[in-house]
Amino acid sequence: MKKYMKTSLTLLLTALLLAGVAACGKTGGSNTAPTTEVIKENSEATELEDDSDATGVGNNTDIAAGMFKATELVLVGEHTYYPAGLFDQNDRDRDYKDHMIEQLQEADKDIHDDIYVYGIGESEVRGEFRFFGKMMKDGVIFDTADMTCWYDEGAGSHWEINSRFRRTDFSKIGLIDAEKVFNIVYENASKSEKALKVGKGQISGTYDLVADADGRVLYRFTVNKYSTVDVDAKTGEIVSEHYWDGIFT
DSSP states (O other): OHHHHHHHHHHHHHHHHHHHHHHHHHHHHHHHHHHHHHHHHHHHHHHHHHHOOTTSOOOOOTTTTTTEEEOOEEEETTTEEEETTGGGSSHHHHHTHHHHHHHHHHHHTTOOSEEEEEEEEEOSSTTOEEEEEEEEETTEEEEEEEEEEEEETTTEEEEEEOTTOOOOOOOOTTOOOGGGGHHHHHHHHTTOHHHHHHTTTOOOEEEEEEEOTTSOEEEEEEETTTEEEEEETTTOOEEEEEOOOSOOO
16 A cells, blocks of 8 residues: 555656646747747848838849949039049049149139039130039939039139029938849849940949939939939839940941
8 A cells, every 4th residue: 555655656746747847848938939939020021121122122232232332522622522533534634633623622612502523624725624513412413403614814713503504302301222223223234235345244333312303313323434324212213224335426
């Protein structure tokens, strides 16, 4: 009888011990399961966001990573900006760079709006130059706000507004990251024989923010020096493409 009770007690203690272990395991599982589930939900949400966002533009930039960079701007005075490579286009511009910058510094004293200088030409006055620019605000270039910097012996260098000058209203709210459209710009440009010819089989370039005549903000890509691709900076839609190899035919 005593042997039977001892055996029963042993079995009972063993059963209680196993039940306790199972209970501990169950408690641990209930604490960790929600964390695992949340991580999974976050992972799924991140994956969906990477594939497509509210604009329908993908985030995957593996193909064109490093192919495009924002234009590096150099400031002259307080309001005059030019792209870093502006004076590297030909020997004349390189040789007269210091003198050209002096002209821009002089003209900068009389302006109150930011100006993006994109081109250089000969002045009517020998040894001087004219510059072509567009008004810029908050880092956005007004595509329809053309200006020209003239030189004359009386007034020196000064900016004048072109007759078709137009400043438009725009908003930077809702802009997507430029990187989100790298792939589509790259893929489209890669189909152009003219763009590939200039890039010797490669595609690369820079981009700026531009406001068009309707106030729509665009990413304007300059591809392989001569070609341009405009992309709606809020929807990622290709607005226009112009491919050129720099040769007039």
